[in-house]
Amino acid sequence: MTLPADPQPPAHAAETPGALAGVRVLDLSRVLAGPWCTQTLADLGADVIKIERPPGQRHPGGDDTRGWGPPFLKDRDGHDTAEAAYYLGANRNKRSVTVDIATPAGQALIRRLAAQCDVFVENYKVGDMARYGLDATTLLQLNPRLVYCSVTGFGQTGPYRERAGYDYAIQGLGGLMSITGERDDLPGGGPQKVGVAVADLFTGMYATVAILAALRHRDATGQGQAIDMALLDTQVAMLANMGANYLASEVTPRRAGNAHQNIVPYQVFEAADGHLILAVGNDSQFAKFCDVAGLPHLAADPRFAKNADRVRHRDTLVPLLAGTMRGRSKHDWLSALEAAKVPCGAINDLAEVFSDPHVLARGMVSQVPHPHTDALRLVASPMKLSATPPTVRRPPPLLGQHTDEVLAEFGLDAAACQALRDEGAI
Structure with a gap:
């Protein structure tokens, strides 16, 4: 299948190399926490290669969030495309490559790519990567300079490590819903989740910080390392003053609606x-x-x-x-x-x-060309760096849009790519 080339990027996108220019990220993450991390790295200039499942009989292929709509992106004729707004919001500046990691050829291909990358990000269940021969121990032996980041619900250790982790459940288990919502004695009282998936988003941001720290260490010592990020750990950490209040007093805080626990009014x-x-x-x-x-x-x-x-x-x-x-x-x-x-x-x-004059003046809405439309609007990165500002160089990719392009950069010619297709690996 021939996919469209990238549309021309905005004129400003090529003006200044990003702070992470030259850093290559192999991204095997899906949904939100991992993609939020890798989108942040991509905004800062990293080359992020998003590995997605090829289309099959039982699955449409790609990141699950591609289908998490409506709303969906509309094409130039006003018709819905297959690109959900949810997916678009977490995957700009990436290139999409389809690889079936359940196949031996797909696993070997990922190992080949990882040997030439700086960062590897995955959010599979604990043990899945080891079954595929793509775990941190294996890939660090192959590439000792690799920064390998795992994002899971509960981490690689502990009694809950094999549980699947979802933001909603983590907000409940990690205490956030016990302090969010109207007071129990008032109308509408009871536990309430936050309006966006904050455990996912915070984990993605903490993962970004950890990766940058590990790259700093790698550049100083030549040594890569494994990073173990867990949604529950992050949720507990982001209780912030509420967690500190409990540890200092051993008094369990309750929901206070829109009021503050420590400040009045x-x-x-x-x-x-x-x-x-x-x-x-x-x-x-x-x-x-x-x-x-x-x-x-x-x-x-x-x-x-x-x-x-x-x-x-x-x-x-x-x-x-x-x-x-x-x-x-x-x-x-x-x-x-x-x-x-x-x-x-x-x-x-x-x-x-999104019509607020200050929000617009701060450049928090960006418009970029996309294969389906000339006017894709995205929420911009909030990071303002004077010398190396984040840029939108690429729109969120179509599924498999860059498979041949990326594999050619890793030394696979057209014949090798066709052989992988024949095996069902890409």
Whole structure:
């Protein structure tokens, strides 16, 4: 099957080599945590080769997220393609190569590629890579400079290591849902997941940091290493102040809705025409807020003057503020509070986010050409580097789009590729 060549990249994409130019990543990860990591590496200039399952009788092939829609990317005629928005959001700047790693020829091909790569990322279940001869021990013997990163739900060790790991279950098991959602004694109370797969995303970002650290070590010593990333470990780590609160007090925190466990007032309030966020972070800001609200006596009240006292008297203070907040519009509050330098914010839906002048000014929406459309819009990388900024050099690839191109770079000619196709390996 002949696939289209890459469309011309944006003019700015070739201006400056990325910070990771020259780093080659072999990416055997799927869905979100692994692809989020490798997309970040790709944004920074690494050459990421995404290995995907070829189409077969029982599977359409490729990363499962290609089919996780609607919505799907629309082509130039306005028709849905096979590229789900979910997939597009985690796979820019990569090249797609189809390899069936369940075949001996496919396994041998992956070993050949790994011998010439800097980084290997996989998120298969514990033991799968060893069965294929693609585990860290095997590949590090083949390429001692390789940085091998495994991403699993529970890690390579421990009693849960063989369990499959899914973000939703990890948010529950790792404690996040016990502190997310409205209070149990209020309407709508109960456990709530976060609106995006934060355990996956954080694991992808921690994996990126670990890989960069391992590359630094490799460049200094010549020695590669294995990295064992687990969603549950990451979820426990990202409990942050809530985890620290428990370890310091052994008091189990409960859900607090939109309120903050350690700061008051730091929550959503209802205004006359909607809701806004008030995020008072210190006593000085509380005094400024009280002036804006026409409640200067509250800042002098010993029950509320210090944050620790406001936390202790939360149930008295918040209803007093809530009544006042409902007396003015969102715009009035936001304008007055911003002028007084009291932290506050609107609660935007995504249409408002992606039309916000500041979001647009910061370049958080990028438009790139794609084989199916001239106007693929993607969320941009948030990293702003002055000398080596991230760029979008390639749109998310079609399935197998770069198979022949990449294999040729590793020394396989057209005849060798055809032989692999005949064996069902690619």
